Every structure is written in C-alpha cells, then in structure tokens.
Amino acid sequence: MGISVQYTVRQTMSNLWRNRLMTIAATLTVAVSLSLVGAAILLQQGVSRAAGVWKGGVQLIVFMQPQASQADTAATASLLASDSMVRSSRYVNQQQSYVEFKNLFAGQKDLISAVTPADLPPSFRVTLRTAKDAGAVGARLGGRPGVKKVAYNQAGIRAMLKVTGALQDVIVGLAVVLLVSASVLILNTIRMAIFGRRREVAVMKLVGASNWFIRVPFMMEGLVQGLLGGALAAIVLVGVRSGVQSLVARFQVNALNAVVVPGHEALLTQLLLLLIGSVVGAAGSALAVHRFLDV
Amino acid sequence: MIRLENVTKTYKGGVTALSGVSIHIPKGELVFLVGPSGSGKSTLLRLLLREELADGGTVWVGGKDLSSMGKWKVPQLRRSMGCVFQDFRLLPNKTAHENVAFALEVIGRPRHVVAAQVPQVLELVGLGGKAHRRPHELSGGEQQRVAIARAFVNRPLVLLADEPTGNLDPDTSRGIMKLLERINRTGTTVLMATHDATIVDAMRRRVVELDHGRVTRDEYRGVYSYGA
Numbered sequence A: 001m002g003i004s005v006q007y008t009v010r011q012t013m014s015n016l017w018r019n020r021l022m023t024i025a026a027t028l029t030v031a032v033s034l035s036l037v038g039a040a041i042l043l044q045q046g047v048s049r050a051a052g053v054w055k056g057g058v059q060l061i062v063f064m065q066p067q068a069s070q071a072d073t074a075a076t077a078s079l080l081a082s083d084s085m086v087r088s089s090r091y092v093n094q095q096q097s098y099v100e101f102k103n104l105f106a107g108q109k110d111l112i113s114a115v116t117p118a119d120l121p122p123s124f125r126v127t128l129r130t131a132k133d134a135g136a137v138g139a140r141l142g143g144r145p146g147v148k149k150v151a152y153n154q155a156g157i158r159a160m161l162k163v164t165g166a167l168q169d170v171i172v173g174l175a176v177v178l179l180v181s182a183s184v185l186i187l188n189t190i191r192m193a194i195f196g197r198r199r200e201v202a203v204m205k206l207v208g209a210s211n212w213f214i215r216v217p218f219m220m221e222g223l224v225q226g227l228l229g230g231a232l233a234a235i236v237l238v239g240v241r242s243g244v245q246s247l248v249a250r251f252q253v254n255a256l257n258a259v260v261v262p263g264h265e266a267l268l269t270q271l272l273l274l275l276i277g278s279v280v281g282a283a284g285s286a287l288a289v290h291r292f293l294d295v
Numbered sequence B: 001m002i003r004l005e006n007v008t009k010t011y012k013g014g015v016t017a018l019s020g021v022s023i024h025i026p027k028g029e030l031v032f033l034v035g036p037s038g039s040g041k042s043t044l045l046r047l048l049l050r051e052e053l054a055d056g057g058t059v060w061v062g063g064k065d066l067s068s069m070g071k072w073k074v075p076q077l078r079r080s081m082g083c084v085f086q087d088f089r090l091l092p093n094k095t096a097h098e099n100v101a102f103a104l105e106v107i108g109r110p111r112h113v114v115a116a117q118v119p120q121v122l123e124l125v126g127l128g129g130k131a132h133r134r135p136h137e138l139s140g141g142e143q144q145r146v147a148i149a150r151a152f153v154n155r156p157l158v159l160l161a162d163e164p165t166g167n168l169d170p171d172t173s174r175g176i177m178k179l180l181e182r183i184n185r186t187g188t189t190v191l192m193a194t195h196d197a198t199i200v201d202a203m204r205r206r207v208v209e210l211d212h213g214r215v216t217r218d219e220y221r222g223v224y225s226y227g228a
C-alpha cells in the first residue's frame, strides 16, 4: 500500500503552517548560513581564478617571446633546472596559456575572440627555494635570448591570497556553526510538530497506519525547511554576484575582472547550496523522528 | 482467535502485571475481563495490540504469534483489530464523520471506499444524523459511539474494549453494551475489560477474572463477582 502523495503534501503543508514561526526561524537560519557558505565559495572561485597563475607558490613567471625558438626555450629550461636557487619550474605552452586566458576572462567574450593561442607568450612558472632570491634569479634570466619579460609575484597578490584564505576559514567556520544550529532548530520544529500531532499519531498507530505513513510528513517538513533555506541562499548569491559585477564595472578595475565568477560556476554553487540545505533539513528531521516519534 | 499460553509480563521497575496467564477465546465470542484495579486487564489488552511484548509465554491473535512477529508487521495486525477506550480518544478538531474517515484514510483506503463506508457505520452506531458534529458537541455516550464506529469501520476480526462504559451513566452504558453485542453478532470477537457489574450481571456471558496478574476465574454465563 503506497503512501498517498496528496495526503503527504497536505499534511506537510499543514504542519509547516501550524509551526510557521519556528519554520521561518529554521528556514532563515539555514538561509543565512548557506549564504555564507555560498559567499565563501564565490570568493574562493573568484580569487583562485584571478590569482590562478600564482597558485601553488609560483613566485616568478618567465614569459618567452611568442616566436621564441626551440633552442632558446630549451636553453632557458636547462638554465632554470641547473639554478640552485630554483626549487622547481614548469613550462606552460601557448595552447595551455590560451586555455588559462579563456578561463580567466570567461566573462568577456569579445576579449577572448580577439585572441588566438599564437598571440599568447609561453612561460615558465618558477618556484624558488627562498622568496628573497626572486630578484637575483629574475636578473639572471632577463634579457636572455627569447625571454620577453620576467614577472614577480608582488606582495599584493601574496597578501590577497593570504587574507582571502583566512577570511574563508572564518566564514566557513561561522557557516558550520550556523548550519549546526539550523539543524537543531529544524529538529526542534519537528519535535513540536510531533508533539502537536500526538493524538493523531496515537490514533494512526492504533488503527494500523504504516510506520512510514506516519513518519514521512514530518520528514518532508524538515526537508522543505532545509530546501527553502537553500533556495533563499541561492537567491542571495545571485545578488552577491551581480553586486560584485557592478562594483568591478563601476570602478573599471580590469585586474579584478576575473573575480567575477561566470554564471555556470555560480549555478553549480547554487545547486550545491540546495543540496546542503536538503541534507541539513533531512538530517534534523530524521533525528527528530527517530528520537521523538516512537513507531 | 485469541490465545494466551502461560503469559508473563513484568514492567520495567519490577511490577509483575501478568503471570502465567492462559486464555483461549474462539472466534465470535464475547468475553468480559474483570478484576480489581491493577490486576492486569489493560496490560493484557496492550499485549494483544502488541503495544507491549510479553516476556514469557506466547500470545496468538488470528493464528499469528505476536512475540515472533516483525515490528513492521504490527500495523497489519492492528488493521485486523478495533479498539475502544474509556476516554474515547477522538480527535477534537475533526467531526464524527472525519474521525471515522481518518482511520480508513491513514491505512490507505481509496476515497470511494471511505465515502461509502463511513456513513454506513455511523448509521449502524445510531449517529447518522450527527455525522458533522465535533466531539465537544456530542454527549459522552455519543462520543463512545463514534469511537466504536471508528474501531469497527474496517470490519476487524477482534474488537478490544477497555472500560468502554467507565465514563458513562447506567442508561448510556446499556446502550453502548447493546451496540457491542450487535457488533459481536456480526461474527466479531469482542473482549471487554470492565468494572461495570450491572452490565456483566445482566449479560451473563463468559467472564474471565484476573487478580494480581493471574486468572482466578473463567466461566461461561458468569457474573461480575464470584459468589454474588
């Protein structure tokens, strides 16, 4: 005997309405915590895109001429390999650079269509044994045949990565605390719903309603709260993203263009928020049903 | 239909509510369960509903051994039983009709079945005209009739009643008893725990007496108290 969908929906809705204050509190807590999670993810995505080339501790980038000969490139590579100040180096060819470029400026179609792989310089990504040697190594390489330019990881970028890293830890920590309180709130709402329906539950048990028939509306109630919270957070995220976008546009900070996460990545994050919301809601209500609904 | 063999029940805390109880009730009988307060009558009914498990002996209902029955089968068991109590246990915010319909809806009976059976059973218990009243708009006797309608609407094999007339005056009680007797005549086995001597004495049916958790009397055409 299946559980009637209509009955479940009706029962869930009426439970939500009966406990509407608690429902609102639980939903908002889920929404706030998930908005934080979403913001942290956007920040992570944006910064790691903007600072992508400097990821993994890269301290020096040696840009070669786009037309540099194989011999020049090989000479530079072996110079780097034999340099005792260099810990490691990695060659990024034109095609790889192009992929990187497309990714970096994913939001700007005109820019991408104006550039081909042949326009972009290949480069060496260099990691040093100690950061203070950057100047010495750079000086040795600058001006060698085929080398176009040596770029250093400025303190600014390093600091940005550090700060956003720390900021993320704080945001995620806060979000986890809030998510835990959200599931406790949901648990409590469901407990109250069970208490409010104890007579009905007693009659249902007496006349032989199946265990799942009794449980499912309460579980759905928690799931809906979590899902609603996730949906609110997803909407908030749209606002955050377009806010950042318009700020970057307004101040014409081209360097920050890459901070704006492309829509499809943001969509993925939003789906993730819905998922986390449902999980939190389901977990809270499952626990409440397990603890307080003796069937 | 109902069989207990050497059944023992001790509650947590050490109270022995039943010890060595053996009773056999064939299909279609009407049996009164009497005995002083605390003698174990309600406990016996709870074992039959499998709200509690016996910790010794065996309980069968409709040929099924309740102690070895999986927890998931309990709802199915309860669908074959109806149950009424002294305190009616109606849902206060539902009408008589809705209270009875609820019992069918939550076991997944289709809508047209509910629509057909509820008025019929309300008619049977004599409440055809009061189907749309809520419990607080009904007398105690009428509320108990709703409860009986709810217990009977699914045509159970067994009807259990725990002091169904405990809150009612003698006249009303007699009416309720007549109704239970009528239900019994349809072939439903009825087991009724009661303190109502007048009713038991008037009916002269099978009486099982419990005292301190033991069966002290089991006789046909019995009266409420032995030697009275």
Ligand SMILES: Nc1ncnc2c1ncn2[C@@H]1O[C@H](COP(=O)(O)OP(=O)(O)OP(=O)(O)O)[C@@H](O)[C@H]1O
Residues within 6 Å of the ligand: B011, B012, B013, B015, B016, B017, B035, B036, B037, B038, B039, B040, B041, B042, B043, B044
């Ligand atoms: N849930 C419980 N936990 C512990 N002890 C219980 C519980 N239910 C009943 N008892 C004890 O078991 C014994 C039998 O109780 P039961 O309710 O079966 O008696 P009864 O015959 O129905 O009494 P009454 O006529 O007053 O309704 C009593 O001593 C009672 O205190």
Ligand SMILES: [Mg+2]
Residues within 6 Å of the ligand: B041, B042, B043, B162
């Ligand atoms: Mg009792």
